[in-house]
Amino acid sequence: MPDFLDEITGCIPALRRYANALTHDRDTADDLVQDCLERAIRKKALWRPQGPLRPWLYRVLINIYRNNLRGRNRRPSQIPIDDVAEQLFVPAAQTSRIALTEMASAIDKLSGEQREALLLVVVEGLSYAEAAKILEIPLGTLMSRLGRARTALARMTQEDQPNLKVIK
Amino acid sequence: MTGSQPQITEADLISYVDGQLEDQRRDAVRTHLAANPADARKVELWQQQNATLAALYPPLDTGVLPERLDVYGMERRLRSERADWRNMAAASILVLAVGLTGGWFGRGLVSQVAEPARSIVADAAQAHQLFASDVLHPVEVRADGEDAANLPKWLSKRLDRKLNIPDLTRHGLSFVGGRLLPSSEGAAAQFMYEDKSGQRVTLYIVAAANSSDTAMRRSNVGSLETVSWDDETIRCALVGNLPSDRMDAIAKDTYQQLS
Numbered sequence: 181m182p183d184f185l186d187e188i189t190g191c192i193p194a195l196r197r198y199a200n201a202l203t204h205d206r207d208t209a210d211d212l213v214q215d216c217l218e219r220a221i222r223k224k225a226l227w228r229p230q231g232p233l234r235p236w237l238y239r240v241l242i243n244i245y246r247n248n249l250r251g252r253n254r255r256p257s258q259i260p261i262d263d264v265a266e267q268l269f270v271p272a273a274q275t276s277r278i279a280l281t282e283m284a285s286a287i288d289k290l291s292g293e294q295r296e297a298l299l300l301v302v303v304e305g306l307s308y309a310e311a312a313k314i315l316e317i318p319l320g321t322l323m324s325r326l327g328r329a330r331t332a333l334a335r336m337t338q339e340d341q342p343n344l345k346v347i348k
Numbered sequence: 349m350t351g352s353q354p355q356i357t358e359a360d361l362i363s364y365v366d367g368q369l370e371d372q373r374r375d376a377v378r379t380h381l382a383a384n385p386a387d388a389r390k391v392e393l394w395q396q397q398n399a400t401l402a403a404l405y406p407p408l409d410t411g412v413l414p415e416r417l418d419v420y421g422m423e424r425r426l427r428s429e430r431a432d433w434r435n436m437a438a439a440s441i442l443v444l445a446v447g448l449t450g451g452w453f454g455r456g457l458v459s460q461v462a463e464p465a466r467s468i469v470a471d472a473a474q475a476h477q478l479f480a481s482d483v484l485h486p487v488e489v490r491a492d493g494e495d496a497a498n499l500p501k502w503l504s505k506r507l508d509r510k511l512n513i514p515d516l517t518r519h520g521l522s523f524v525g526g527r528l529l530p531s532s533e534g535a536a537a538q539f540m541y542e543d544k545s546g547q548r549v550t551l552y553i554v555a556a557a558n559s560s561d562t563a564m565r566r567s568n569v570g571s572l573e574t575v576s577w578d579d580e581t582i583r584c585a586l587v588g589n590l591p592s593d594r595m596d597a598i599a600k601d602t603y604q605q606l607s
Binding site (some may be wrong): 196210303309316 | 359362363366368393394397398399401402403405406407408413414417419420422423427442449508510561580581605
């Protein structure tokens, strides 16, 4: 058990970041991570998942996230997006605050499945194969979700990027 | 464009941006971008999206974790809860004995023991008895029938849960088929398996109203062995006539494949 717990602990920062990105609310995100960790420990009592833990933990977390959504039947975020941006990032030198706020709001408007997929790949840095396995979808489905997510993001964020407006 | 140029798809462009192409393909995309400014702008936009996302969701400070995310504490707590539960179960048996002999002294204590969720074992066993003995029509959708491919999708839809059909061939069990059943918990799915001698094992699944996990519970209904458990979104019971150690092994494998 100690090895298992050590390995889980190593995954917590990534899980929190992912949960934060999904929910845009720190407390909700930590609730999600807490549920995920508890479930992982309970499950461990019955069987040891094969292979690395990180992808499996994402899957457990996503299942809980979807269940909660289904249970409450509400949009993932209920907080004003300005607060979200405020909460989430330390102002970065490279990217303007406006661009970040805009991106946060665009992410919020993506469909759940697009958001789950895009964040796994772009933010969590998982390979397409790993992400497809976590989401239990074929690779082709993952690719088309990523494509649609990127198109939607571009549509929602390109107002202040006149040089890119020509792109359809 | 020459005929020998590999066709560059949108998937290639996205994979390029996400750094998921092999060297050779990456070089091909670079060549393609040099000659196609429209695609190059698209790629630039996506790269910008990635940079913005990375800035928006930076790695979290790993310094101090909130106490509630401490897995060591969590594990200790869960272990003691399990022990408490066992003690409580033992206590309730004691209380029952006291109650039987000692009149009302035990009553206040009995009611403190939390009521377990209604067991699905009885329903599962009943469904098993009804259908496992049926030679001609044991299932509604046969594994070798035309509709077989749609079975998991159909039952997933009816239970509003993602279900897949566990593969139990390593236990010498082949899949016979499945059916939808009414139950006191709403729709139930039943999967049937059989071994070479025709011994049948059924897996009975209903949707769980609130997510919880439990350990596996073993019980006997008449001559039938059952193993039941709750797992996040579903509640399951495995029913059959096989020896209990085999039933345990099958249940664990099933649990693993369903979660």
